[in-house]
Amino acid sequence: xxxxxxxxxxxxxxxxxxxxxxxxxxxxxxxxxxxxxxxxxxxxxxxxxxxxxxxxxxxxxxxxxxxxxxxxxxxxxxxxxxxxxx
Amino acid sequence: xxxxxxxxxxxxxxxxxxxxxxxxxxxxxxxxxxxxxxxxxxxxxxxxxxxxxxxxxxxxxxxxxxxxxxxxxxxxxxxxxxxxxxxxxxxxxxxxxxxxxxxxxx
Amino acid sequence: xxxxxxxxxxxxxxxxxxxxxxxxxxxxxxxxxxxxxxxxxxxxxxxxxxxxxxxxxxxxxxxxxxxxxxxxxxxxxxxxxxxxxxxxxxxxxxxxxxxxxxxxxxxxxxxxxxxxxxxxxxxxxxxxxxxxxxxxxxxxxxxxxxxxxxxxxxxxxxxxxxxxxxxxxxxxxxxxxxxxxxxxxxxxxxxxxxxxxxxxxxxxxxxxxxxxxxxxxxxxxxxxxxxxxxxxxxxxxxxxxxxxxxxxxxxxxxxxxxxxxxxxxxxxxxxxxxxxxxxxxxxxxxxxxxxxxxxxxxxxxxxxxxxxxxxxxxxxxxxxxxxxxxxx
Numbered sequence: 001x002x003x004x005x006x007x008x009x010x011x012x013x014x015x016x017x018x019x020x021x022x023x024x025x026x027x028x029x030x031x032x033x034x035x036x037x038x039x040x041x042x043x044x045x046x047x048x049x050x051x052x053x054x055x056x057x058x059x060x061x062x063x064x065x066x067x068x069x070x071x072x073x074x075x076x077x078x079x080x081x082x083x084x085x086x
Numbered sequence: 087x088x089x090x091x092x093x094x095x096x097x098x099x100x101x102x103x104x105x106x107x108x109x110x111x112x113x114x115x116x117x118x119x120x121x122x123x124x125x126x127x128x129x130x131x132x133x134x135x136x137x138x139x140x141x142x143x144x145x146x147x148x149x150x151x152x153x154x155x156x157x158x159x160x161x162x163x164x165x166x167x168x169x170x171x172x173x174x175x176x177x178x179x180x181x182x183x184x185x186x187x188x189x190x191x192x
Numbered sequence: 193x194x195x196x197x198x199x200x201x202x203x204x205x206x207x208x209x210x211x212x213x214x215x216x217x218x219x220x221x222x223x224x225x226x227x228x229x230x231x232x233x234x235x236x237x238x239x240x241x242x243x244x245x246x247x248x249x250x251x252x253x254x255x256x257x258x259x260x261x262x263x264x265x266x267x268x269x270x271x272x273x274x275x276x277x278x279x280x281x282x283x284x285x286x287x288x289x290x291x292x293x294x295x296x297x298x299x300x301x302x303x304x305x306x307x308x309x310x311x312x313x314x315x316x317x318x319x320x321x322x323x324x325x326x327x328x329x330x331x332x333x334x335x336x337x338x339x340x341x342x343x344x345x346x347x348x349x350x351x352x353x354x355x356x357x358x359x360x361x362x363x364x365x366x367x368x369x370x371x372x373x374x375x376x377x378x379x380x381x382x383x384x385x386x387x388x389x390x391x392x393x394x395x396x397x398x399x400x401x402x403x404x405x406x407x408x409x410x411x412x413x414x415x416x417x418x419x420x421x422x423x424x425x426x427x428x429x430x431x432x433x434x435x436x437x438x439x440x441x442x443x444x445x446x447x448x449x450x451x452x453x454x455x456x457x458x459x460x461x462x463x464x465x466x467x468x469x470x471x472x473x474x475x476x477x478x479x480x481x482x483x484x485x486x487x488x489x490x491x492x493x494x495x496x497x498x499x500x501x502x503x504x505x506x507x508x509x510x511x512x513x514x515x516x517x518x519x520x
Contacts, residue, residue: 001096003193005137008103010200012129015110017204019122020227021211026219027119027176033223034168035113035126037253039106040230041157042137044237049141051194056237057153058406058414059246062423063230064157065399066254068164069430070226072388075175076433077219077261160398167391 002050009046013039030074037067095143102136109133118184123173130165134158198238205231216271222260229253242414243331246406250422255507258429262514326485327411327492335416336492340475344460347499351457354506358450361513385434392434399427407500411489417496421503428508437515449509456502463494 013036020032041060048056105128112125135158142154208228212221229252236245300307317334325333335343403423410416432440464475467487472479477491 001099005099005103005140006193006197008107009137010197012106012110012133013204014200015107015114017207017227019113020224021207025119025176025181027172027179027181028122029220029223030172031119031123031126032113033227034172035109035129036227037230038130038134038161038165040234041161042106042134043234045138045141045154045157047197047234047237049144051240053240054145054150055413056242057150057157058409059233059237059242059249060157061153061160061402062246062406062419063233063249063253064160064164065402065423065426066250068168068395069426069433070254070257071168072171072430072433073258073261074223075171077265079175079178163391163395163398167387170387 002046005046006043006050009039009042013043026078030071030078033074034067034071037063037070041067091143095140098136098140098143102133102138102140105129105136106133119176119181120173120183123169127165127169130161130169134161134165194238198235201231201235201238205235216273218264218269218271219261222257222264225260226253226257229256243416243419246414246419247422250419250426254426255422255429255511258511259514262511262517265515266517324485325488325492327489329411329413329415331414332410332416332492332496336495337477337488340464340477340495343495343499344464344475347457347460347502350502350506351453354453354509357510357513361517388434392430396427396431399430400424403427403504407496408493410496411492417499418503421500421505422507424500424504425507425511428504429511432511432515437512441512444508446509446512449505449512452501452505453509456498456500456505459498459501460495463491463498467491 016032016036016039020029020036023029023032041063044056044060044063048054048060109125109127109129112128113122116122116125138154138158138161142151145151145154205228208224208231212224212228215221215224229248232252233245233249236242236248304310317338318330321327321330321333321338325337327333403420406415406423407417407420410420428440428444431443463477463480467476467479468474470479475491478484478487480490481487
């Protein structure tokens, strides 16, 4: 059961990665990296249950935050040409 | 009762994994950036929610279930805003959606 | 099954690494470096090294990407085209790589319990730590107590890096005149950022609270000073991204920030000195209280606090320095 979930998440990560590498516009890449981040959260959660050590969930919590902050920083950069804005 | 919980979590995990894969396929095959965002949105909401609720059913009433609830809450708080920010940045940078001329079927 | 997961992740890693080297668009490569860090964190988790994965994710995927982008805004976005391939460099790289691979043939198998690295100090710490220190997370007990000198050195290195960045990229006072002319607040931009501002008002306290949780929970689960400092800094960086650098500087004045950078390191070294004054050796925490394990707990708490304060303020001041710089 966890194996099926893990395979699903890994396949999704692969597809997001392909889109990040090939995406014609820069926004395709940002979208793919954001999706990759949320799939990493699921990966860590399922991995914790798969290996019988659910203490890893703190890690998944951090990834949600970091993924969001990274996406916002990248968008500010693309929009304004610099990271800090008025 | 345990059996119901086991089968319910099995069903939810499989649905969640399947929806994530569908979203991944969408992000590869759809023609335009804005339509790809819809596909990514599927994985962020339904896919993640099903997988996390399936894991919650597996762990019962414990600290791990509370942490999974928190992960779900954080995801719900951040993914819509991130989607909005990406789409807005794309639109304001001038990325036009691909519009197909409609054909009359009269 | 774990091996399949491992191999898949390593394949992804190779794919991303090849893409990073082949792409010339530097923006795409810095975003892909964040993906690389996420993958490395997943691999560390598969290897059961959760503390390391924690730090790798927070620093590599969060702070590093932000700092790379801040640097990119000061330089060009395209790599300069190479005129001809460099065959000598390729030969040197292949020879070195081949020598390293040849060297691994003599190493013991991965995870072999008979390997020399698992023989001497490791089992001793594992056997002795529960009774001597009494902290459930052995990574914290080794990091903070048994190898406290190393961690003091690491904190000093972080402090020195911050000093170097501040010396090189000091915020210039002349910027105030320029900003009065250039940056009239763009009303439309502020309206468009409203959703982000409202959400961040709700979200930033959660981030800071989670940072506090990670700081003090480091004794019982993955976490500790380094990770908590990075999460704190990430919260402040989010505020600065959404509301502007000037407002962030008003909330946390740079003088206070620089003072706190020094305070963290002084707290760590001060704990060592305090144990010296209380009839122990330098950084021997058991001298800090009547009962030995109680002293250890106090010592670990204080130094983790010192590390957390230093890391948080160092990351924040580095971000302020990088993004406060104008393109000249």
